[in-house]
Amino acid sequence: MQMSVESRQFGAPAAGDEPILALSGITKTFPGVKALSDVSLDLYPGQVTALIGENGAGKSTIVKTLTGIYQPDAGEIRVSGEPVHFATAQDAAAAGITAIHQETVLFDELTVAENIFIGHAPRSRFGLIDWARMRQQARDILTRIDADLEPDMLLRDLGIASKHLVAIARALSAEARVVVMDEPTAALSHKEIEELYDLVERLKSEGRAILFISHKFDEIFRIADRYTVFRDGTHVGSGLMSEVNEADLVRMMVGRDVDQIFPQRQKSPGDEVLQVVGYSHPTEFADIGFTLRRGEILGFYGLVGAGRSEVMQSLVGITRPSKGVVKIDGTIKVIRSPADAVSNGIVYVPEDRGKQGAVIGLPIYQNVTLPSLSQTSRNGFLRLAEEFDLARHYTQRLDLRAAALDQDVGNLSGGNQQKVVIAKWLATKPKVIILDEPTKGIDIGSKAAVHAFMAELAAEGLSVIMVSSEIPEIMGMSDRVIVMREGLIAAELEGDALTPETLVRHAAGIGEKQP
């Protein structure tokens, strides 16, 4: 892989081509969060545009805007120069814009042909589905993209790579002029990725515009013609790939300034609390080793799918490691179940609050005391007064805003639900608390509260493992950072070695080149 050594000013689009799809001045605000602020994005026929940015930069919001799922608050969308308004996803599809998502949205129990033509199947004279024609057309498209698939195969029998091919065939069947690929290679093997590149080349030669979202620099440089970089919902730069190098892109992605305020912390880690040696799983991670000291905040950084959450889930007994040792306070412990982890003082606040955090339907106080019921019960019977005391104590510490403790958790805002979940775990008086993306999807104010609280916990001697994909948060909160890539530890960074650039380099697997 060879790229231009020259770096130039960003933001100079090549003259000549007319973009098929042009978004300009797009602004989109969600309650409490400005997801996109005056961004622009141009897609050209026969060219691949890479959309680059950290998590939370606004990549998926812009994809949802140009596929008609979100309507922008301000800004203009032009298709072939004509201003358009996408009220629904169908409108965008009718304009020839198709997205192939990370988790492909296809139907497992239907055949390949049905999946390709769902919603626009060829009809016979009587308005019934013309199966013969549908199969024939499906076969034509599959041949065109060199896919070794039969129209009558059931989708559930196919691998992920083949499902991508079906999704692409579906985009072609709808005569898509713009194809959005959102991290298409995330779950593919090397051979499958090569096949995907060939396919992208073929789509290019047919004059389609491709928006390619990826965190992997090698593939961006391999297949993209242009780039657009977003950071924190703003447009940072765009231009031709031939005019930039990796260092330029990394600099644009992470920026120089960390403008969030993080609490000042006295760094005085104590004794080793947790030691993990040679921790491995058959398919998800291998040879994970690290130590955690009393009062320390250890950051885990990596791209989505790097295996960070999988390691944490294994540490708390949700999945079993194939080998490896966990020592707590110097003695080897075997954690077989989440209940074991709780009783050994390790708790895990998972990322997906809705699915794994609060029990919607139970009141706040019952959510808080759920893992501590042995504390609040006598002779096998629960004591409501003690439950309320425990819940009140910990929710007050977290500054929970709720009308009453017997209010349903479902009626709280996301940030306050997160506080209930954290209160629940603190009530078990843990030694180690693992926070997985603790501030994902919550507003700035709640973020600051969670950060302040995290610092307070560490100061009190609790050890914190923070899994986060947000560079400012990792930089601002961690004493040390472990970077994971593809299930392995890529680096352990501390002090001066801990910079946004080194984080991104290790996470994305860019070699140790000079910027």
Place this chain on the structure above:
Amino acid sequence: MMTFLKSREAMLGAAILLLLFLIASRFPAFVAPANLVRVFTDTSPLLILALGQTVVILTRCIDLSVAANLALTGMVCAMLNAAMPGLPVAAILLLAVALGAFMGALNGLLVWKLAIPSIVVTLGTMTIFRGIIFLISDGAWVNAHEMSASFTGFPRSTVLGLPVLAWFGLLVAVLVAVMIARTPLGRAFYAVGGNPHAAIYTGIDVGKTQFWAFTLSGALAGLTGYLWVARYAVAYVDIAGGFELEVVAACVIGGISIAGGAGTILGTILGALFLGIVKNALPVVDISPFWQMAISGTAIIVAVTLNVRNARAKGRIILRSAQAEGATA
């Protein structure tokens, strides 16, 4: 939220009162205390089974084998009594509960260890239990004259003005209500049904919790098995055929969410009473029993619709509490 739940049960309570009022306007004797006791006694088996079913449904499962469990336990008790008339009722009660619990535990183990959907497991065991009744009885009936007087007399005997059967209904209702509200296991039933993923992280074993729900449901079905056979003084293969659906209906009318994790014991009690009153009142006011099915069916749909509407109203409350929050902040 409390006012909310209260209002759901209050609505059902009001519907029951209205029903009683309508019946009383045509047939005043129906609401005489003695008759109400009779209706409650008659509803007790349904109530006991519905209480067990409630716990199962709370954990996002369903137990379709309760009626078959009841029939098999009843048959075993009846045959045992016919063979050994001297066996004390206390021993038979104990045996009935143990046998029922064993069958329930079997359901629970299959759901827990093999992770088979509960509707499939209990559909299977339901058929198996009915088959076993036929095998042990050769399809023959055990009739009143083969049963001892103490065996058949026990559920009918009155204590403090109430038949023993009715006392069992009350006792089980109180025990299950306390268990649900005041024990860690009771809380676990709600957590497992409300958010199984969160329950796992909390250290609650989802499968094990469901196992205990099935065991409890089975034990209550076994208890009812003896009471049923003794009360009607007959045991045969098909007793309580299809009764499991009436049991599920009582839960649903009482506001127990089929999606798990939501509902109250008071709701189940009211749901069972509603069905019991409809069943007993219709013949009295001279309406064909087939109407009973139509009324039960309508009640189910109305109850579920109200639950769905309640859930929607819940969505709107978010804003109101957000406003309240903003005011206090």
